[in-house]
Amino acid sequence: MKVLVLGAGAVGTVSALKFVKEAMLEKLLIADAVSARASLLAERLKDPRVSAIRLDAGDRAAVAEVIRHTGITIVLNAALPATNIDVMRACLEGGCDYIDLASAGTDADGIPKMDDQFALDAEFKSAGRLALLGMGADPGTTNVYAAYAAKHLLDVVTELRVRDGDNSICQGHDGFLAAFSPWVMIDECLCKAVSYRGGRYHLEEPLTGMEPFNFPELGVLNCYYVDHEESRTLPRFFPDVHTVDFKLCMDEVTVETLRVMKRLGLSRKDRVQVGDQSIAPRDLVVSLLPEPKDLAGRMHGKTCVGTLAKGLKDGKPKAYYIYNVSDHETVFAELGVQATAYQTGIPPVIAARLITQRIWRGTGVLSPEQFDPDPFLQQLAREGMPWRVRDDTPVALSRGVLQQPRKAVAAA
CATH class of the missing domain: 3.30.360.10 (Dihydrodipicolinate Reductase; domain 2)
Known part of the structure; x- marks a missing residue:
């Protein structure tokens, strides 16, 4: 499992702290628009599998290039939800799976912006990739x-x-x-x-x-x-x-x-x-x-x-x-x-593990309630929740x- 965590804030920190405990983790790349935040978190982890870079989650081309260059297999977008579409498209271009924590809300006319994410379902299916939306605490x-x-x-x-x-x-x-x-x-x-x-x-x-x-x-x-x-x-x-x-x-x-x-x-x-x-x-x-x-x-x-x-x-x-x-x-x-x-930070780590182990399977754009809840909840308790x-x-x-x-x- 080679993971890119976008966003070194409160939630990204928790996820990173849990990812380094994963035996199957090969690489953890921590990225943030503020390079010092990513570097400080990487230094805190003190793990040779961890590195940090400056990367703006909203820069689709740059994110896709990082995914391709480093062989990332799954991206956790812990940056602002407004970047979701750009990061999802970067995952399609770079060739990896995607997890986020929340959507970007609802337009003034009542149309959920999450619909824009679900609209990418056919593209993710065609690529044989999975995008799991809203996999934090709530949603998640x-x-x-x-x-x-x-x-x-x-x-x-x-x-x-x-x-x-x-x-x-x-x-x-x-x-x-x-x-x-x-x-x-x-x-x-x-x-x-x-x-x-x-x-x-x-x-x-x-x-x-x-x-x-x-x-x-x-x-x-x-x-x-x-x-x-x-x-x-x-x-x-x-x-x-x-x-x-x-x-x-x-x-x-x-x-x-x-x-x-x-x-x-x-x-x-x-x-x-x-x-x-x-x-x-x-x-x-x-x-x-x-x-x-x-x-x-x-x-x-x-x-x-x-x-x-x-x-x-x-x-x-x-x-x-x-x-x-x-x-x-x-x-x-x-x-x-x-x-x-x-x-909020623990659930996406469990989901990444289940996806990597092929316990949670699927392609396209999916929501957490579409998967078998039992393996997730068994691991949730073991992870301290x-x-x-x-x-x-x-x-x-x-x-x-x-x-x-x-x-x-x-x-x-």
């Missing part, structure tokens, strides 16, 4: 949890609701921050969120749909609609599902900060003239926030990522929440990272959000 493990529910827990899956909780605090920082890419977080939270209801896609207004959710080990936290890949892909592959949505827990400070940011135009991506300088307001905001990789050792608390699956088993209504809880202090003691990056299943059936029935199936009435 959440999609696999859905597949597990369909395989082992439910005969018919009718609802899939992804709920992401976090009770973290950051030592020395009071106010808004993002444990993953601030640029991506602002994008996901402030664009209209895709949901799937009644067999149709809908666009929800940003920061609406507030719902208290009881997270294991974290307690009840308020969650809001956020634009996420699961709402787009899961309805494609579960024929009986009628509801899919994603909600992220956010405290009042985060919600109000995002709302003010939008009102003031500080979330804008286009450049504005300030004196003799031209700057995108969002770039300014992001530059004032701590980088997610620098939060390691300062974060305290836990994060919970899971999928609430509802449906029928033996004709009876059931509900299960399948999840992982990660503790900031525990993962820092293991790898020197923070929990959100840990939960134990997952659990909570039976939410009694609670769902008591609240009337899980209906008993209607009794059949014989025709007169």
